[in-house]
Amino acid sequence: MTSFAELGVRARTLESLTRQGIDAPNEVQREALPHILAGHDTVIAAPTGSGKTLAFAVPMIERLQGHRAGGPRALVVGPTRELSLQVATVIAGLDRALRVAVLYGGVGYGAQYQALAGGPDIVVGCPGRILDLVGQGRVHFSAVEYLVLDEADEMLDAGFAREVERIMSLCAVGAARQTVLASATMPDWVQRMIDRHLREPRRVQVAADAEPTLEHGVLHVDDEQRMDSLVTLLRLQPAGSGTIVFTRTKHGAKKLARKLETLHLRVAELQGNLSQNARERSIGSFRDGDVDVLVATNVAARGLDVPHVGLVVNYELPETAQWLTHRIGRTARNGAAGRAITLLSTADAEQWHKLQRGGAPHLPRLHAEPLLARGEWLYLAESEHPEPAFRPAQPVRTGLPRRPAGSFRRRRPAPHRTAA
Numbered sequence: 001m002t003s004f005a006e007l008g009v010r011a012r013t014l015e016s017l018t019r020q021g022i023d024a025p026n027e028v029q030r031e032a033l034p035h036i037l038a039g040h041d042t043v044i045a046a047p048t049g050s051g052k053t054l055a056f057a058v059p060m061i062e063r064l065q066g067h068r069a070g071g072p073r074a075l076v077v078g079p080t081r082e083l084s085l086q087v088a089t090v091i092a093g094l095d096r097a098l099r100v101a102v103l104y105g106g107v108g109y110g111a112q113y114q115a116l117a118g119g120p121d122i123v124v125g126c127p128g129r130i131l132d133l134v135g136q137g138r139v140h141f142s143a144v145e146y147l148v149l150d151e152a153d154e155m156l157d158a159g160f161a162r163e164v165e166r167i168m169s170l171c172a173v174g175a176a177r178q179t180v181l182a183s184a185t186m187p188d189w190v191q192r193m194i195d196r197h198l199r200e201p202r203r204v205q206v207a208a209d210a211e212p213t214l215e216h217g218v219l220h221v222d223d224e225q226r227m228d229s230l231v232t233l234l235r236l237q238p239a240g241s242g243t244i245v246f247t248r249t250k251h252g253a254k255k256l257a258r259k260l261e262t263l264h265l266r267v268a269e270l271q272g273n274l275s276q277n278a279r280e281r282s283i284g285s286f287r288d289g290d291v292d293v294l295v296a297t298n299v300a301a302r303g304l305d306v307p308h309v310g311l312v313v314n315y316e317l318p319e320t321a322q323w324l325t326h327r328i329g330r331t332a333r334n335g336a337a338g339r340a341i342t343l344l345s346t347a348d349a350e351q352w353h354k355l356q357r358g359g360a361p362h363l364p365r366l367h368a369e370p371l372l373a374r375g376e377w378l379y380l381a382e383s384e385h386p387e388p389a390f391r392p393a394q395p396v397r398t399g400l401p402r403r404p405a406g407s408f409r410r411r412r413p414a415p416h417r418t419a420a
Helices: 011-019 027-037 052-064 081-094 110-117 127-135 152-170 188-197 223-236 250-262 276-287 321-328 346-357 368-374
Strands: 042-045 074-077 100-103 122-125 146-150 178-183 202-205 214-220 242-246 267-270 293-296 309-314 338-344
Touching (some): 027 052, 027 202, 042 052, 052 074, 052 081, 074 081, 081 122, 081 276, 100 110, 100 127, 110 127, 122 127, 127 152, 152 178, 152 188, 214 368, 223 242, 223 338, 223 368, 276 293, 309 321, 321 346
Parallel strands (some): 042 178, 042 202, 074 122, 100 122, 214 338, 242 293, 309 338
């Protein structure tokens, strides 16, 4: 197997990797490091949890080779605060002589002003706060020679395309700047970004494992049994194995977390109404094993890397098939085994069919009795449930005359609820 040393990594960086128990590069790192270390613009397309962060962080450390005055020389732009903090942690673990400033919104400016005043070599952050501080004259990127767009599909999909392009225009251009774009998927708008801004990029594409370590099944429940089924699943989880439970709204996450706490489960919540300090406490307590369950909205579906997540539960369905993929990507990471359960009731039929039309996979149905009674993971054979998975809910009898067959009544839109 190829080693980091054989790929050309310096002894000092090798020592940092060894201290962290990282002895050999994985597939995406073996494929990407030669291109990036040689100075080529590089596009990394690899599944969530495949090790993309180390693939661009190691060459960054090799290129910068310690602290130097004169403004930031490397910039990593990502879609979320949590991802930015994780990337900064990885970089700091590789070379503590380099100064790193992490910039994100939702918190005061004081600590970030201080970090920028200290002369950072690397800036890691989210587009909005980065441009905010550029506008204040607190930071400039004319000396940036190494630019990373991390989780590019999510950044551009979240409406950051203009901000990202503006940030790129603030950095050095041409041969003076090396650009690495990392993404789990490569939709058309990401490809257009690559075509406009990268110079003859080398491409690294790593497919998902041929034998996936993820098991994902559907558990059909009645709406009134949804909460009891979740509690049973959580209590059946082995010690040391964390669970992330996804809800659709911020209010739903808060409400569910409170209910689980009353049942004496060790729970933290992660949703958009929390302050940044509260978010970091929730993530920290979950990562450290102080709580077993993280109840979250989609804010935890991207950029959250916790090694011990053994189970993901979709308590409520997401808005799109892509978000379903990102949620499930929190488990079975870096070759570890993981399981995911999506709870479905009759009320979910319309949204589930929408997700399947949008690309969600056909999932096997789990046998409820052995799963909830003994924790046994058994699938029902197709022959055991040949009827459609959902029957339409029975209409409420209002006393109004019945409509002729084939008539259609427009459904009143559901009340607006703020998403993650």
